[in-house]
Amino acid sequence: xxxxxxxxxxxxxxxxxxxxxxxxxxxxxxxxxxxxxxxxxxxxxxxxxxxxxxxxxxxxxxxxxxxxxxxxxxxxxxxxxxxxxxxxxxxxxxxxxxxxxxxxxxxxxxxxxxxxxxxxxxxxxxxxxxxxxxxxxxxxxxxxxxxxxxxxxxxxxxxxxxxxxxxxxxxxxxxxxxxxxxxxxxxxxxxxxxxxxxxxxxxxxxxxxxxxxxxxxxxxxxxxxxxxxxxxxxxxxxxxxxxxxxxxxxxxxxxxxxxxxxxxxxxxxxxxxxxxxxxxxxxxxxxxxxxxxxxxxxxxxxxxxxxxxxxxxxxxxxxxxxxxxxxxxxxxxxxxxxxxxxxxxxxxxxxxxxxxxxxxxxxxxx
Numbered sequence: 001x002x003x004x005x006x007x008x009x010x011x012x013x014x015x016x017x018x019x020x021x022x023x024x025x026x027x028x029x030x031x032x033x034x035x036x037x038x039x040x041x042x043x044x045x046x047x048x049x050x051x052x053x054x055x056x057x058x059x060x061x062x063x064x065x066x067x068x069x070x071x072x073x074x075x076x077x078x079x080x081x082x083x084x085x086x087x088x089x090x091x092x093x094x095x096x097x098x099x100x101x102x103x104x105x106x107x108x109x110x111x112x113x114x115x116x117x118x119x120x121x122x123x124x125x126x127x128x129x130x131x132x133x134x135x136x137x138x139x140x141x142x143x144x145x146x147x148x149x150x151x152x153x154x155x156x157x158x159x160x161x162x163x164x165x166x167x168x169x170x171x172x173x174x175x176x177x178x179x180x181x182x183x184x185x186x187x188x189x190x191x192x193x194x195x196x197x198x199x200x201x202x203x204x205x206x207x208x209x210x211x212x213x214x215x216x217x218x219x220x221x222x223x224x225x226x227x228x229x230x231x232x233x234x235x236x237x238x239x240x241x242x243x244x245x246x247x248x249x250x251x252x253x254x255x256x257x258x259x260x261x262x263x264x265x266x267x268x269x270x271x272x273x274x275x276x277x278x279x280x281x282x283x284x285x286x287x288x289x290x291x292x293x294x295x296x297x298x299x300x301x302x303x304x305x306x307x308x309x310x311x312x313x314x315x316x317x318x319x320x321x322x323x324x325x326x327x328x329x330x331x332x333x334x335x336x337x338x339x340x341x342x343x344x345x346x347x348x349x350x351x352x353x354x355x356x357x358x359x360x361x362x363x364x365x366x
Contacts, residue, residue, distance in 0.1 A: 056070070
């Protein structure tokens, strides 16, 4: 009798232990999450499109296939320039997009993508991460139930494609031109009628004559867009976008319930694309620019110093005018300019010209 009781007790104990082990195993099983992400950039668009695809792949691999984010092409879920509201309302879980695409709602958001005559990669992220840059951005997004992570960066762009050579800035008056961000306001002061078009819409508009000129990005991407087929004059430097940053935009109510490990995966995977895409884009431009010049007979032009000075003067006027009518713009502009002033103590001390040799080495002459 005692033996039977002992056997029943042991059997029950084993069953309880097995049940607890099973429950514990279930508790440790990673949550299954399936999200939809729309990119502002097509998967075939060099640098910008593949970066979003790498991000979703990294998250899936880090989660052993439990956190799956489906990459959607531009416009597949909502129009590209309407993604801010779509993510805010939860219609789309997250977006791979520049903050400057939301400038129609808040003009000051363009500061978080690129700034005319703006900082280098290092200085820009110093302001965004260790200054108040991203903090100010987040104050805006909090009002709309959004959260964002910087997710890629690229270096200087070209400043525009034109059908004919621009011999004087006076020629620009009356032009219709696709232009992005704060640089568009500079061009407007020079008499240009600007409009922001999604990447896929630029070439058709240029080809049909809906616009007279366009700026978009870097040689590797501009070739893919085919701008050289309808415009043969490409101008440099990209004074309006010396460093450009894209972000991962998420719905906060969707994001908050995630396990901590998944949140960290998002942060790490997005951050990985910043340095990877920047390095990749810098490594590929010289061959692409040579191809445009030699194969496609594109005329590479550089603005005169006096013309660049005119752009800069117009930019300083834009800051004053926009700050006077938009308190939020002023708040962000003042913080940005104050950081740059402080940074200059260090930055200006490290400035180097391309060379200090009066007789350049043979390699440099080439």
